[in-house]
Amino acid sequence: MWSPFLRFLAAPGRTGVLLQALAACVLAAATWTDVHARAFTGSAQQGWLALSAAAVGAVLVTLPLLKEARLYAYAGGGAAAASLACSAALHLGYGTAGVPFVYGAFEPVALLVVLALVARRGPAAATAPVALLLAAAVIVRPLSIGVQEGSLSVAFGLTLITVVVAGASVTARMVAAYRRQREHHVRLEQRIELARDLHDYVAHHVTGIVVQAQGARAVAARRPDMVLPALQRIEETGTEALASMRQMVGGLGACGSGVAQAAPAGMDDLRALVEGFALHGVPAYFSEEGPTDTVPSEVAATLHRVTAEALTNIRKHARHCRHVSVQVRVRPHEAAVRITNDGTTHGTSRPGYGLKGLSERVTLAGGTFRAGATPEGEWQVRARMPLAAVRAAS
Numbered sequence: 001m002w003s004p005f006l007r008f009l010a011a012p013g014r015t016g017v018l019l020q021a022l023a024a025c026v027l028a029a030a031t032w033t034d035v036h037a038r039a040f041t042g043s044a045q046q047g048w049l050a051l052s053a054a055a056v057g058a059v060l061v062t063l064p065l066l067k068e069a070r071l072y073a074y075a076g077g078g079a080a081a082a083s084l085a086c087s088a089a090l091h092l093g094y095g096t097a098g099v100p101f102v103y104g105a106f107e108p109v110a111l112l113v114v115l116a117l118v119a120r121r122g123p124a125a126a127t128a129p130v131a132l133l134l135a136a137a138v139i140v141r142p143l144s145i146g147v148q149e150g151s152l153s154v155a156f157g158l159t160l161i162t163v164v165v166a167g168a169s170v171t172a173r174m175v176a177a178y179r180r181q182r183e184h185h186v187r188l189e190q191r192i193e194l195a196r197d198l199h200d201y202v203a204h205h206v207t208g209i210v211v212q213a214q215g216a217r218a219v220a221a222r223r224p225d226m227v228l229p230a231l232q233r234i235e236e237t238g239t240e241a242l243a244s245m246r247q248m249v250g251g252l253g254a255c256g257s258g259v260a261q262a263a264p265a266g267m268d269d270l271r272a273l274v275e276g277f278a279l280h281g282v283p284a285y286f287s288e289e290g291p292t293d294t295v296p297s298e299v300a301a302t303l304h305r306v307t308a309e310a311l312t313n314i315r316k317h318a319r320h321c322r323h324v325s326v327q328v329r330v331r332p333h334e335a336a337v338r339i340t341n342d343g344t345t346h347g348t349s350r351p352g353y354g355l356k357g358l359s360e361r362v363t364l365a366g367g368t369f370r371a372g373a374t375p376e377g378e379w380q381v382r383a384r385m386p387l388a389a390v391r392a393a394s
Contacts, residue, residue: 030105052086053107055079060110063117073126076118080133083111087137087144104141108158111138112165119169135162207315209234265304267292267328273304274326277311282322284311290330299385302365303328303337309358310339310371310381318343318379334367336384343379358383 059079142154216230321343362369367385
């Protein structure tokens with residue numbers, strides 16, 4: 001009879017198994033105690049005990065079948081009302097006939113379990129009043145025969161147990177709410193990360209395709225021999241864009257399946273990125289200073305993204321430039337990248353989504369990011385990343 005309820009009560013992992021075993025032992029011990037003491041047979045007043053215990057037991061068995069949170073409040077309120085009505089009947093009948101046994105064992109335990117479930121899963125607005133009614137039902141029962149030394153002791157003990165159960169249930173509810181909030185935050189961060197990846201990688205390749213297609217159309221009439229190499233380059237760039245898309249989709253699948261994700265872009269990818277850049281025949285010149293091959297993968301991936309975004313912006317906004325340079329410099333405590341072009345700059349334009357995303361990414365990693373015009377009239381993007389913190393974490 002109790003297996004659905006125990007499965008409902010149990011939590012995942014070892015904690016759920018312990019809760020299931022504990023609930024089974026306590027409920028079985030309480031039932032055996034009442035049956036052995038003949039708590040429900042004898043006088044008419046003891047019949048009220050049997051009726052109240054049956055009502056609370058029925059609520060306890062029904063709880064695992066409920067699907068809506070508001071039904072927990074109704075069920076808990078019904079159990080509390082039945083128990084309080086029994087206590088009132090016992091108090092009224094005690095003065096005339098006397099009641100030899102009013103404490104019981106099963107009903108308080110069952111009410112405490114109902115209290116735990118209502119506090120854990122009931123609606124927020126109705127949980128507090130229903131929990132107070134259930135707590136009152138547990139504590140008032142010993143006092144139904146009058147305020148005596150023995151009844152006060154039992155009521156005090158039940159009060160302590162009720163406070164512990166209610167506190168543990170509310171704590172579990174808060175922990176569950178915190179986990180849900182954290183999962184939502186993680187999902188939001190993953191969406192932002194995906195948006196950045198789409199902008200940093202795919203937009204870079206797509207922009208290259210558009211620029212190369214425009215160049216091929218411009219030279220088609222004058223230099224037909226240049227069209228075929230341009231089309232070949234467009235095909236290669238499209239293939240790279242598809243590969244980036246597959247890598248991102250694979251990374252999303254790996255996040256939920258436990259599969260190892262693809263390695264982030266490294267210094268070799270950065271060199272290939274600069275080598276493959278071309279804007280109307282203007283290549284990007286790449287220079288390195290320091291032990292660049294020792295840069296940690298996380299830092300190299302950030303430098304790669306900064307460079308990709310800068311080169312994409314050059315294709316979009318600086319098509320008349322005649323010189324593009326990418327310089328990577330590594331020092332004992334930091335790695336820096338600087339992308340410079342002499343194209344026309346628009347000082348009044350607002351930074352785009354890509355630059356804002358890069359600034360946030362670099363700043364969160366402890367680095368610095370700057371993008372703007374130089375006194376010489378060039379446009380420069382610079383990023384510095386610390387190496388000490390990354391190596392210490394590794």
